Amino acid sequence: MSDLRVSLLQSTLFWKDKAKNLGMFNPRIQSLKGKTDIAVLPEMFNTGFCMDAVELAEEMDGEVVKWMKNMAAENRLIVTGSVIIKEGTNYFNRLIWMLPDGNFGYYDKRHRFGFAGENNHFTAGNKRLIASVKGWKINLMVCYDLRFPVWIRQQGGGSADAEFDLLIVVANWPERRKHAWQTLLQARAIENQCYCIGVNRVGDDGNNIYHSGNSMVVDPLGEILYAKEYEEDTFTISLDRKYLDEVRTRFPFLKDRDNFSLY
Numbered sequence: 525m526s527d528l529r530v531s532l533l534q535s536t537l538f539w540k541d542k543a544k545n546l547g548m549f550n551p552r553i554q555s556l557k558g559k560t561d562i563a564v565l566p567e568m569f570n571t572g573f574c575m576d577a578v579e580l581a582e583e584m585d586g587e588v589v590k591w592m593k594n595m596a597a598e599n600r601l602i603v604t605g606s607v608i609i610k611e612g613t614n615y616f617n618r619l620i621w622m623l624p625d626g627n628f629g630y631y632d633k634r635h636r637f638g639f640a641g642e643n644n645h646f647t648a649g650n651k652r653l654i655a656s657v658k659g660w661k662i663n664l665m666v667c668y669d670l671r672f673p674v675w676i677r678q679q680g681g682g683s684a685d686a687e688f689d690l691l692i693v694v695a696n697w698p699e700r701r702k703h704a705w706q707t708l709l710q711a712r713a714i715e716n717q718c719y720c721i722g723v724n725r726v727g728d729d730g731n732n733i734y735h736s737g738n739s740m741v742v743d744p745l746g747e748i749l750y751a752k753e754y755e756e757d758t759f760t761i762s763l764d765r766k767y768l769d770e771v772r773t774r775f776p777f778l779k780d781r782d783n784f785s786l787y
Contacts, residue, residue, distance in 0.1 A: 525659035528690070531560040531760040532723045534739040534752055537572040537696075539730035540580060545570045546591050552758050557599040560760050561657060565605030566694055566725040567667050568617065573696035573729060574608075577615035577645045581608045592622040600624050602657065605694050605723075606633065606666050614647040619666050619694060621655050629653050633666040634675055642668075652786075654688050660765070663688040663718075667695040670708045670722070675786065678716040681779045689768060691720045696729070699736035706738055706751075713742040717772050719763050726756060744771040 533552055538544040553563050567573060570588050571580050582588050588607050596603045602623055609618040609630075617633040632649025636642040652675075655662045669675060670693050680686035691712055697705045705722065713720035719742065726737040741750040741761050750759055772778065 525765045527765055528562075528658055528660045528763045529560045529760055530562045530564060530690075530692075530721060530741075530763060531556050531758060532721060532739050532741070532750070532752075533563060533565050534723060534737045534755075534757045534759075535566060535569070535725055536727040536756055537566065537569065537725050537729070539572045540574055540576065542570045542580075542588065546588070550595070553595050553599055553601075553603065555758070556601060556760065560601055562602040562604065563595075563599075564692060564694060564721065564723045565603070566723055567606045567696045568608060569605040569694075570607055572725075573640075573667075575641055575645045577608055577610075581610035581615050583610055589620065589622075589628075592620060592628075593626050596622045596624045597626060604664065604692070608646075615645060616649065617642070617646050617666060619653070619664050621653065621664060629655055631664045631666070633669065635668045635672050637668045660690055660763075661686070661688040662690045662692060665691065665693045667693065667697060669693065670695070670705070670712065673712065673715065674784075676712055676716065678718065678778060678781065679783075681781065686718070686772065686778065688716070689718055689765075690763065691716060691718055693720070693722045695722060695724045696735060697722075697724050697738075699734045699738075702736055702738050706740065709740050710742050710746040710748070713744060714746040717744045717768075717775070717778055719743060719768065726754060744768055
């Protein structure tokens with residue numbers, strides 16, 4: 525299996541301004557053509573983390589999904605991040621995993637952030653999405669999910685049958701709780717013996733809540749390979765498959781895991 529190139533796009537988001545946000549991301553994604561396999565955007569990247577679901581939601585044939593398809597196809601990479609999606613009478617904080625050929629998968633945020641009232645506006649998802657790229661299996665999560673290790677937990681027992689190799693978390697995580705963000709990203713990497721990537725936003729949102737970014741890449745032993753605070757940044761890293769397999773072989777802790785079923 526080959527190494528995997530992932531790009532983290534830590535960004536300011538313009539409050540409820542879809543056109544401005546997509547226009548801002550256009551050149552940043554275009555600059556990654558031929559340089560990465562996956563471009564990761566923050567949570568609700570086209571609006572900011574907002575509870576105005578009725579006002580801001582789009583359906584799956586709407587402009588933001590079309591934009592993701594175009595960006596993925598034109599630049600020959602995977603584009604992922606979450607947006608507000610309406611289906612019937614339900615609204616979802618939905619992470620979309622858009623492939624260059626126009627096929628896609630999606631994950632609806634399971635744990636709605638009740639502290640901000642997200643549970644009053646959005647429907648919870650009920651299943652995980654584990655994508656596959658170049659032989660890598662990738663578990664995709666959204667922000668508050670990071671606090672719930674059972675939902676994320678690795679089910680496979682080692683390198684050969686691990687359920688996932690990389691955990692990606694897209695977020696709008698406030699600066700005032702950055703210690704929890706950093707600690708939980710490391711914890712999820714260690715306990716699941718996987719790489720862990722968290723992509724957060726920077727700047728104030730429309731509720732005057734400040735976000736310091738702190739996007740990170742963590743290796744399977746919990747070592748921080750990249751971290752960025754306060755500034756916008758586009759960072760690409762190549763994840764080492766051989767190293768991941770060596771860690772799991774040297775420390776076969778996953779074989780002692782508890783077996784359980786979530787759904």
